[in-house]
Amino acid sequence: xxxxxxxxxxxxxxxxxxxxxxxxxxxxxxxxxxxxxxxxxxxxxxxxxxxxxxxxxxxxxxxxxxxxxxxxxxxxxxxxxxxxxxxxxxxxxxxxxxxxxxxxxxxxxxxxxxxxxxxxxxxxxxxxxxxxxxxxxxxxxxxxxxxxxxxxxxxxxxxxxxxxxxxxxxxxxxxxxxxxxxxxxxxxxxxxxxxxxxxxxxxxxxxxxxxxxxxxxxxxxxxxxxxxxxxxxxxxxxxxxxxxxxxxxxxxxxxxxxxxxxxxxxxxxxxxxxxxxxxxxxxxxxxxxxxxxxxxxxxxxxxxxxxxxxxxxxxxxxxxxxxxxxxxxxxxxxxxxxxxxxxxxxxxxxxxxxxxxxxxxxxxxxxxxxxxxxxxxxxxxxxxxxxxxxxxxxxxxxxxxxxxxxxxxxxxxxxxxxxxxxxxxxxxxxxxxxxxxxxxxxxxxxxxxxxxxxxxxxxxxxxxxxxxxxxxxxxxxxxxxxxxxxxxxxxxxxxxxxxxxxxxxxxxxxxxxxxxxxxxxxxxxxxxxxxxxxxxxxxxxxxxxxxxxxxxxxxxxxxxxxxxxxxxxxxxxxxxxxxxxxxxxxxxxxxxxxxxxxxxxxxxxxxxxxxxxxxxxxxxxxxxxxxx
Amino acid sequence: xxxxxxxxxxxxxxxxxxxxxxxxxxxxxxxxxxxxxxxxxxxxxxxxxxxxxxxxxxxxxxxxxxxxxxxxxxxxxxxxxxxxxxxxxxxxxxxxxxxxxxxxxxxxxxxxxxxxxxxxxxxxxxxxxxxxxxxxxxxxxxxxxxxxxxxxxxxxxxxxxxxxxxxxxxxxxxxxxxxxxxxxxxxxxxxxxx
Numbered sequence: 001x002x003x004x005x006x007x008x009x010x011x012x013x014x015x016x017x018x019x020x021x022x023x024x025x026x027x028x029x030x031x032x033x034x035x036x037x038x039x040x041x042x043x044x045x046x047x048x049x050x051x052x053x054x055x056x057x058x059x060x061x062x063x064x065x066x067x068x069x070x071x072x073x074x075x076x077x078x079x080x081x082x083x084x085x086x087x088x089x090x091x092x093x094x095x096x097x098x099x100x101x102x103x104x105x106x107x108x109x110x111x112x113x114x115x116x117x118x119x120x121x122x123x124x125x126x127x128x129x130x131x132x133x134x135x136x137x138x139x140x141x142x143x144x145x146x147x148x149x150x151x152x153x154x155x156x157x158x159x160x161x162x163x164x165x166x167x168x169x170x171x172x173x174x175x176x177x178x179x180x181x182x183x184x185x186x187x188x189x190x191x192x193x194x195x196x197x198x199x200x201x202x203x204x205x206x207x208x209x210x211x212x213x214x215x216x217x218x219x220x221x222x223x224x225x226x227x228x229x230x231x232x233x234x235x236x237x238x239x240x241x242x243x244x245x246x247x248x249x250x251x252x253x254x255x256x257x258x259x260x261x262x263x264x265x266x267x268x269x270x271x272x273x274x275x276x277x278x279x280x281x282x283x284x285x286x287x288x289x290x291x292x293x294x295x296x297x298x299x300x301x302x303x304x305x306x307x308x309x310x311x312x313x314x315x316x317x318x319x320x321x322x323x324x325x326x327x328x329x330x331x332x333x334x335x336x337x338x339x340x341x342x343x344x345x346x347x348x349x350x351x352x353x354x355x356x357x358x359x360x361x362x363x364x365x366x367x368x369x370x371x372x373x374x375x376x377x378x379x380x381x382x383x384x385x386x387x388x389x390x391x392x393x394x395x396x397x398x399x400x401x402x403x404x405x406x407x408x409x410x411x412x413x414x415x416x417x418x419x420x421x422x423x424x425x426x427x428x429x430x431x432x433x434x435x436x437x438x439x440x441x442x443x444x445x446x447x448x449x450x451x452x453x454x455x456x457x458x459x460x461x462x463x464x465x466x467x468x469x470x471x472x473x474x475x476x477x478x479x480x481x482x483x484x485x486x487x488x489x490x491x492x493x494x495x496x497x498x499x500x501x502x503x504x505x506x507x508x509x510x511x512x513x514x515x516x517x518x519x520x521x522x523x524x525x526x527x528x529x530x531x532x533x534x535x536x537x538x539x540x541x542x543x544x545x546x547x548x549x550x551x552x553x554x555x556x557x558x559x560x561x562x563x564x565x566x567x568x569x570x571x572x573x574x575x576x577x578x579x580x581x582x583x584x585x586x587x588x589x590x591x592x593x594x595x596x597x598x599x600x601x602x603x604x605x606x607x608x609x610x611x612x613x614x615x616x617x618x619x620x621x622x623x624x625x626x627x628x
Numbered sequence: 629x630x631x632x633x634x635x636x637x638x639x640x641x642x643x644x645x646x647x648x649x650x651x652x653x654x655x656x657x658x659x660x661x662x663x664x665x666x667x668x669x670x671x672x673x674x675x676x677x678x679x680x681x682x683x684x685x686x687x688x689x690x691x692x693x694x695x696x697x698x699x700x701x702x703x704x705x706x707x708x709x710x711x712x713x714x715x716x717x718x719x720x721x722x723x724x725x726x727x728x729x730x731x732x733x734x735x736x737x738x739x740x741x742x743x744x745x746x747x748x749x750x751x752x753x754x755x756x757x758x759x760x761x762x763x764x765x766x767x768x769x770x771x772x773x774x775x776x777x778x779x780x781x782x783x784x785x786x787x788x789x790x791x792x793x794x795x796x797x798x799x800x801x802x803x804x805x806x807x808x809x810x811x812x813x814x815x816x817x818x819x820x821x822x
Contacts, residue, residue: 164666165663205654206654208654208657208658322692375663376663376666377666378666378667381664384657384658384661384663384664385663386657386661386684410684410688411684411687411688412684413662413677413680413681413684414681414684414685415678415681415682415685471677471681473662473677474661474662474663474677
């Protein structure tokens with residue numbers, strides 16, 4: 001069997017991993033600069049498409065053409081997402097019920113955007129192995145429904161990857177722990193990522209990973225943490241600086257670029273507050289600079305309701321599994337948002353025992369996907385994952401009531417059979433409406449699609465006996481088969497997915513993906529370098545405006561010379577000089593950064609000196625170290 | 629089609645050794661799970677998918693003693709297709725007066741008024757019903773199950789009817805408790821749709 005890689009297609013970051021044949025252990029594949037995480041950000045530029053770090057650099061400068069957190073839109077209908085769209089700086093449309101993004105002068109679907117991320121990971125793996133990679137295991141949140149899983153599979157196909165298995169993120173994590181012999185007995189995996197939350201309870205015994213129950217919320221994660229902090233800061237800015245804002249006619253909430261800067265600053269502050277008790281947020285705005293100290297207590301008050309929302313699904317999963325918190329042997333934390341101390345505390349309180357994350361919470365899902373890939377490739381034979389379907393599957397019956405065919409938390413693969421007949425003489429078509437969810441009424445559940453049974457021989461009403469089999473495969477994806485019992489003939493079924501793409505759509509996208517070629521490697525690197533240069537130039541220009549008086553003439557002139565030198569090469573097609581001048585400018589502004597930081601803190605904290613308050617949390621504006 | 633007991637090589641009996649059942653389930657999963665047949669021919673893959681779905685369904689039906697009784701009733705009555713409860717909830721005659729009282733309190737609470745005194749009463753009623761339900765369950769999975777296993781062929785229908793009656797009572801208690809919970813802890817109900 002050919003090589004299969006494991007991919008974690010995350011809301012914020014994505015990774016690709018494989019199991020090293022020599023050690024038998026999973027490893028994450030880094031890019032040529034040693035970066036393991038690929039930001040799940042895609043930028044559409046006139047020069048072509050950029051992805052990952054390069055795209056992230058342009059988030060604040062080209063907000064309308066830079067797509068992030070697209071996972072939140074995967075397999076979703078317009079009604080599901082319309083409320084949160086105002087927070088996205090890019091344009092989202094509803095085209096015949098399908099969610100599309102209008103970016104870079106074209107319309108793309110969420111699976112096409114995810115496909116660009118997947119293709120970048122595929123190329124990363126191919127560069128590592130020096131050979132084509134065509135198969136992958138891709139992870140999804142355990143609580144993803146059928147449409148969301150299908151959309152993920154479609155994204156793989158558009159990227160030229162055969163997705164041989166969709167595996168749930170928390171269970172993937174448990175495989176990684178299991179391989180390291182770190183998880184045995186009954187374990188709870190609490191997985192809070194950038195956009196989604198899952199809780200899975202498993203029994204790990206004799207190499208079998210049996211999921212007992214799973215629950216979650218596919219719209220809850222670090223993005224929401226950032227958002228509440230951002231909105232709180234926005235109010236604070238508007239309250240304290242309305243005079244300046246009015247004077248300059250600045251409408252903060254409707255300025256995409258400023259809102260992106262604010263979002264990124266809020267995210268950075270959140271990350272710092274996981275390690276520190278307090279931090280200072282500095283945001284240069286038109287005409288003034290906003291500064292504020294944020295304490296751990298303040299952010300926790302904002303996050304508390306969101307963290308509380310994760311506890312309900314935990315209790316429901318415990319009930320479904322018939323377990324009490326005391327019966328859980330181990331609690332494992334997965335996903336970047338579990339670094340937030342409040343999350344750890346609440347989880348610990350609920351389960352009554354410390355929660356741990358011995359394996360890197362950002363990488364463990366990809367490592368587990370690699371383990372599952374190795375199982376499928378036949379390289380591991382002593383481990384087996386028995387997962388469940390997270391949501392009940394049912395069909396619409398008279399009066400819009402759901403008849404449940406497969407209850408939630410049923411081990412997959414699983415199937416249910418149902419007999420159908422006709423209600424009118426000579427009827428040749430029977431219509432079925434399949435839904436997923438836990439509510440009694442069809443309208444309160446998620447519609448998966450309408451299935452039309454065709455080619456029934458004309459007979460008196462009630463005579464045909466059609467046996468329909470609903471099968472949920474090991475990917476958690478529904479397959480429907482039908483057979484007329486009298487003739488034994490398979491009936492043909494036409495699927496009209498409610499939110500997903502039809503086969504024809506996907507075929508077309510596979511073709512389009514070749515015409516919408518990405519910027520080639522050289523162009524991409526050039527764009528990346530220019531983006532970095534632009535970011536540094538923007539920061540330095542602001543810093544000079546604000547902190548200019550703190551500098552001596554000689555220093556000021558040196559910085560201005562470095563700015564001019566960078567500007568002179570910025571538009572050239574050779575990236576080396578751009579990079580060199582960017583580095584020079586960074587060096588020239590080191591003192592400016594320190595001076596600003598000091599001034600900012602004096603302003604914010606009165607008389608104390610910077611080093612009395614914090615040592616390592618300073619965010620020096622002109623530098624460009626990795627954000628988390 | 630063979631029944632779920634025979635999937636695990638078991639006779640049609642309600643007494644099942646749980647650890648042995650789990651072991652056998654793991655063995656059959658290793659044998660049939662599609663993960664281990666990814667490289668096989670299409671017909672072998674299809675067979676694996678079908679068999680493993682069947683093993684999973686059988687384990688689900690048998691691992692829990694109550695679900696096992698429900699499955700046995702379906703099987704004995706020759707109903708084989710749909711999952712889900714086949715037993716209609718029925719109020720136990722001995723509890724009718726008390727049930728009437730609870731229904732009345734529920735009506736009132738739904739109309740909007742839930743003061744502390746009513747809440748306390750209802751919580752008490754809930755606790756009482758939960759204790760009764762636990763009792764009913766112990767009766768079903770204990771003596772009544774043993775009675776069915778022990779009955780001679782001629783006695784099986786009567787033993788089965790006793791199980792059905794007890795399940796109907798339990799189902800009734802379950803609905804009333806659910807109604808009470810819906811009023812007492814509305815945040816625990818619904819809102820699960822993905």
